[in-house]
Amino acid sequence: MLKRSYLFLQGVSSPFFPALADRLVAQGHAVFKVNFNGGDAAYWGRRPAASFRGDLEALEGFLSDIYRRHGITDQILFGDRRPVHRPAVNRAATCGVRTHVFEEGYFRPHWITLEREGVNGHSLLPRDPDWFRAAAEYLPPQREVQSFPGPFWLRAAHDVCYHGAGLLNPVLYPAYQTHGPVTAPVEYWGFVTHMLRVRARRQQDAALIEDLVRQRCPYYVLPLQLNSDAQIRDHSRFTDMREVMDHVLASFARHAPSASRLVVKNHPLDTGLSRHDKVLKALARQYDLLDRVDYLESGNLEYLLDHARGLVTVNSTVGGVGLGLACPTLALSDPIYNLPGLTYQGALDDFWTQAEPPEPALFAAYRDVVMYATQINGGFYSPQGIALAVQGAAQVLGAQTSPLEFLMGSARSL
Structure with a gap:
């Protein structure tokens, strides 16, 4: 060697x-x-x-x-x-x-x-x-x-x-600046409060998912990513999750089938500092979607995707999970799985009605190679x-x- x-x-x-x-x-x-x-x-x-x-x-x-x-x-x-x-x-x-x-x-x-x-x-x-x-x-x-x-x-x-x-650091490394958007104590406090909200909502979220599946309601899933993630800051055209939700809800309101719903699921490691639930509610009111948008802090993601009409993501690894479950997927950025035959290559406005599942053989080859x-x-x-x-x-x-x-x-x- x-x-x-x-x-x-x-x-x-x-x-x-x-x-x-x-x-x-x-x-x-x-x-x-x-x-x-x-x-x-x-x-x-x-x-x-x-x-x-x-x-x-x-x-x-x-x-x-x-x-x-x-x-x-x-x-x-x-x-x-x-x-x-x-x-x-x-x-x-x-x-x-x-x-x-x-x-x-x-x-x-x-x-x-x-x-x-x-x-x-x-x-x-x-x-x-x-x-x-x-x-x-x-x-x-x-x-x-x-x-x-x-x-x-x-x-x-x-x-x-x-x-x-x-x-x-102020004494030994005075010039150092963290790559995170906030200091560790602020992040810890936000995460603790977020975990308390997750615990309080766990049964409610599970019941919501079960209702969607049992009633065979056509729904699409938007998984949120961390605002601090380099996948968002450096590998997408969005600055944060508010911009993502605004973009997706605007298209959903105009072009998604009227009987369909949009399920927005928070990231499990979110710090809770941005309060995506409140932001989403305000956006849903703005686009007249209060009765068609659901928010999840927790829940079985694979079960949710296995019954979804489609998945919209920026560049989350959730995209790979959805593809593995044959869920039609659109990436708003260019992750490594954004390939013809795997993800929908058209516009978001058309995805709601024209999306197709990924090719199983291609996904198997992609997964094994990666x-x-x-x-x-x-x-x-x-x-x-x-x-x-x-x-x-x-x-x-x-x-x-x-x-x-x-x-x-x-x-x-x-």
Whole structure:
């Protein structure tokens, strides 16, 4: 195996990056890290690292020096759209350094994403359905999926510890600015109140879904995403969920069948700071849709989609869930699954009456190819999930050719 030198940048708020670094060292590779805040430093511990305390304008020069002094061949990061990562991705491309990007799984649970150079809107996955059909012919036998517990409290505990260490940022990292839209305490308070609302509405939401299914009411689903998500901020034309709801309700009012309903479901990790329920009610009143729009804080999403007339999303991973359930789907942005034969390629105004289910064979090829090329069985937060993720990621990181590069070379030979 070729020995490499890995530079770690920011990861998730968990021990995942340190555990992965230890595995790479055990395999004979070198590791180094840049810490940007107190949470980075606390989780990384005594492993080799340098602290970046300057303004973002100085980051590319700082990284160039790190690349040169430590012979960096690869850099590893979580999320390619964080402010501290955009300069790093750009600089690595000019210095011959490979970039490996982790992200939450395109398919969940029990999967995380690992791609070279970019994820989501910057993924190197082709946007040609015929390529997926061809590449599927070269896939090795599918891996057996190992499940593991993923309690939310553990994820929350890591987040609190990470941001708790960040209380020293004004002294140790005075120039650091979080990639989040609000501070951690504000986010925690909003999330707690949101969870209380979810708990209070759980039975009501379940009853609403059951009524829709039992009465065979034609309905469409709009799953909300997080306002802070890079998928919204950087990979769509919308600035927040209010704009999304306004756009969809305006079209629904004008063009959807009069007997149909629109079900808007909130994101399970929403902080509750924007109060989407109140915004939706105001918009429904504006478009005279109060008796045709429903709002859910909770509920069985797969059951909901399995009986839906269609799914409208910006670029959520829920789109992949809907496609797997043969639910007609329209993406208001350009996620990796926005392919002819999978998603509706026409206008939103026409989707309400002309949508068709995805092609089953194409979705099967797409799913199998994406799983092989970009997904690692494992998780970022629980010990069991981290152990699985480290094992799979270390194999991919150490290979000269990525799974996607292998498939792209193989499919070209057809």
